[in-house]
Amino acid sequence: MRTIKLGTSQLDVPVVAIGCMRINSLEKGEAERFVRTAMDQGANFFDHADIYGKGVCEEIFADAVGMNASIREQMILQSKCGIRPGMFDFSKEHILASVDGILQRLKTDYLDILLLHRPDALVEPEEVAEAFDLLESSGKVRHFGVSNQKPMQIELLKKHVKQPIVANQLQLSITNATMISNGVNVNMENESAIDRDDSILDYCRLHDITVQPWSPFQYGFFEGVFLNNDKFPELNAKIDEIAANYGVSNTTIAIAWLLRHPAGMQPVTGTMNIERLIDCCKASDVHLTRQEWYEIFRAAGNILP
Template structure:
């Protein structure tokens, strides 16, 4: 598997990330097998959040119970978790107290003494950047979190945090797939007669901004569409035909080609796999090695329903 740099964190990591949001009802054996197959495929980056699994910290706890990382194994992987969503509202909370409390609980649940990266999960309209900065400073000084980032944040929201936060924000995790790709397609449609004439705040320059500021983009739900997974989905016959043809050409599966479409982007996007199937991780890993041509990349974009001027 290809290894990429996370330049703002001065880290190297696998381009694929194992997302562990769906393991709450899996057995220890199933979780360990998923982890082992991902590691064998070259994945060394694990993604958690405090809310995954229903009750707070459930998936973090289940992972630790099932995998039982040794000290040596812990040093071989990067563990990322997220904070900021309160599920019994729901509402968002970027207060100092909430961030610090939830990180402490994540560390206990994961049975580790540090997170490699902590992300602010969804933007909090009531955010006070100075409170976030205070929490980040304290957690970093104590060695409990090494690096920080965000998820689902716009350019303006990141810039607001940067007025107080002194650490580099090293990651922005965004929803992105072949079918859901506004952060990539809206720029291509700019200045188009008959177009919408608008660019959503989430899409406005976020890819270019992250590239300029050495913020690594991570794609969550990389195979999702409004009607579910687009692979083998009758709502997307043209796309699946192109995926199948390119899969045969490159000797991988359609899942691999859908992954290759994301990893082809020069931003070095990390792909967060939410699957609990080891075989799907292996298919994605094989696809991440494929270098699509420019023609193939655009053919997939159009087949997914995106209009190009």
Template sequence: MKKITLGTSKLEAGEISLGCMRMDALSKKEANYVIENALDLGVNLFDHADIYGSGRSEEVFSDAIDMNAEIREKMIIQSKCGIRKGFFDFSKEHILSSVDDSLKRLQTDYLDILLLHRPDALVEPGEVAEAFSTLKASGKVRYFGVSNQNPMQIELVKKYVREDLIVNQLQLSVMHTPIIDAGLNVNMQHDKAIDRDNSILEYSRIHDMTIQAWSPFQYGMIEGVFVGNSDFPEVNAKLQELAEKKGVTDSAIAIAWILRHPANIQPVVGTMNAKRLADIAKASHITLTRQEWYDLYRAAGNTLP
């Protein structure tokens, strides 16, 4: 699998990563097979969050591989914090305690990356800075980032923190493209011209932040999978056409569409099916033409100015 450098860090990751939200449903043997298969494919970034399975996903992950120094060195482990039951929390106390709990569950001394999961309206960026500095100095976290944040939210945090923010996780798929739409519909009087994210795509490229695309097979606000969904015949016909042409699956084409963007976006794939991940990983070895990329974009129901 091709590799990318994450943000301004020295971390080299496979251009496709594995989201571990559903790992809590697996047995130790099943989880081990998924993880080892991912590593064999070149998928070395594993995305966690303290809320996934109420922490159980992190426990299953570490138990499945009998976490040890040798296998730890092969991985980039990323986790997220800030979502609590009924509210968001970027307080220093919660960030520090969340990391300690994740490290305990993951049976490791450090996270490669910690992300702030969802924007906290009550954020005190000075507290975030203190938490990050403490975690960095202690060696518990090597790099930091955010998730689902717009440029001004990021700038507010950056005003206080010393560490670079190397990642921003954003929802993106062929059927969920708000970070792309406004940039194509400049000076137009229709819905697609509305800039809902303050040019976060362009901001990320300017500031060398890696965008990680979560839910790359979902439409709407995680309303369901669009691949193979009869409710979306046009986009599926185009996916299937390109899949047959390239000799891969339709899911691989959906990922290749994200990889084709020059921003070096890293899809976070959440499948716990080893064969499906192997099929999806083939996206790393194909490249859609400019016309094919736009054909898929239009097949998803988008019109160009």
């Protein structure tokens, strides 16, 4: 598995991250095989959140790997906090309590990366800074990032937070690519020209923040996957054609499309199917041509002015 530096850190991470949101759908033996397969593929980066399964997913993961000091050093663990029932909460008190809960459930002394999950309208960046300082000085968290944030929200945090923001987890897929398409359609009078995220992709590239695309196979918010979906005949025909040329699956090509972008993204998978997991990891070895990338882009309904 190819690796990249996560943001401005010196942390080498695999180009494909393994999302654990659905690991509570697996029996213990299945979870053990799933995690072991990911590790065998070189995909040792596992993405969690304290709300996944209301914390159960982190517990299942720790049990599945038989967490101990030796195993812990073989993997990179990322988790997220800030979502509470009916609200978002970036208060110092909540961040610190959340991390303690995450560490207890994962049976570890530290997180490699902590992300703030969803923007809190009532955020006080001074409190976030205090929480980050305590987490870093105590050794509980080594790197920090955000999720679903646009440039000025990150800038507001950076006014007080001294730790580098190394990652921003954002919804992005071939069919959910407005952060790419609006840049192609600058100054055009069409729907694709609407900038809904304040040029977050360019901002992350300018500031060396690694974009972690979540739901890389979804269309809409959570309406379903676009692969093998009759709603996207042209897109699937093109992906299948290119997949056949490379001798890989359509799953591999969907991830390879994200990896081809020069931003140096780290897609977060969500599958609990071992075969699809392996197909996702194979994308590390596929480098689409510029023409192939644009053919897929256009087949998804994106226009070139």
